[in-house]
Amino acid sequence: MSETPKNAEILSRYGQDRDNLMPILHEINNTRGYISEQDMQEIACHLNISATDVYGTATFYSYLNTEPKGKYVIRLCKSLSCDMAGKEKIAAALEAAAGCAFGKTSADNRFTLEYGNCMGWCDLGPAMLVNHDVHTQLTPDKAKEILSQLK
């Protein structure tokens, strides 16, 4: 992904106070898919804090990726209401369509399957996030169809 901005360019747009850390982590995560240890060191230099501090913060937040993931990170809600609405069948359909198990990334690096906790769609479950996009009232067929549209 050579077209994505370099760290120096990203960091130059942020001040050097610590409260810039989360927005920086979000931007790198959202544009490049994950935050590498090299990124963390460069962020640490920019904010004048230790690299372990950056690592500790980045790894605290489950939706900030600190290792490479698929192009589409699929997070299926596993909390009570979505569970009751039939998330098990959706999980099976997603595994079949993505060709990998939950917690894994597909061989072609297209999909990563993960479970997430309550996403705020309990009235329209089962629900899942594909990167930032929300999909609700899933059925196994609908879940397969959604994945087939993602190239």
Place this chain on the structure above:
Amino acid sequence: MSTPSILTNLTKGEAYKKAMAMGADAVIKELQASELRGRGGAGFPTGLKWKFTREAAGDKKFVVCNADEGELGTFKDRKLLLEHAHKMFEGMAIAAYVLGAKDAYLYLRWEYHFMKADIEKAMAEMHALCPEVHFHLNFGGGAYVCGEESALIESIEGKRGEPRNKPPYPVTSGLFECPTIINNVETFCCIPHILLEGAAGFASVGTPKSKGPKLFSISGDVKKPGVYEFPMGISLRRVLAAVEAEDTQFVLVGGSGGRIACAEKCLDRNLSFEDLPPGGSIIVLGKKRNLISALRSVMDFFVEESCGQCVPCREGCYRMLHFVEKMEKGEKVSRKELDRFLELGTTMQTSSKCGLGQSASNVFVSMLDYFEKEMVKIQN
């Protein structure tokens, strides 16, 4: 007097203008007269919080809106953010005016990234109407604990979302250690209604200690799930009738940290700060639902979402999940062992550092209270 509601339309910017005309002290008096209590769950009187923060020493003060709606079964703020965001921003602007603060932060949960463009638009609109206030949008990273106010503040400061020791409370030492008003989305949305429609109207419904209209997120085994607005103090019976709940076994009230209300005994209890927690999450479980699976789902949630900072919560949730898994397998447990876990529940409630750990054993304790016979095989 018509029934108060926070879902009716208001002209944008009117409440802010009125607040400036009234003056900060009169705004606080009006909020105190409305008896509004925080809609995030803890129920602290909003007028008093604003008064303390206004009176706190410090030149620099901040306003923060907690939109990290992550409680199991809660989605009422989603509706407010999508349809009434201007009221929330206006409530924040009024808080900033009361404090003489320049900056107001919205901390939005990661899962609500999809609404970013709409939120930024509403934010720009309100900034045009309240030019003295600079709004900031910060995103969370998928951590439930950041709904705890001091953890949320840590997160805005660029740190791990670990709750702080209290005191000091945010009213004297919040964001960047400055006095800070931090309220939930729904609380801020109430403010313009109270100022424009009057405190008396707002307080005309409710119970002695819980006034005004309240939003509830209702899901589970019901025909009509969704966001509902009821007056505080409504009975569980009326709520279940409105959503057409079927064959109810029990209701999880208040989400993962809430309590259960069994259908046989609790239908005439009411949702208020005096009785069943009115935080907003209501999940209905029908008779066909497995009690232990539901409890395991809740404990599994806490094991993942505990920040791990303090022992009672980190270890307690983990041990409790394992015990529930043992129950799920149908293994026999002794009375002594069960009592030890109920005691662990109390220990977690009394000795955890923040609201997450203090409430993590609530569902376990309240489920066993009602359904011990159905859930555990006691070996003597």
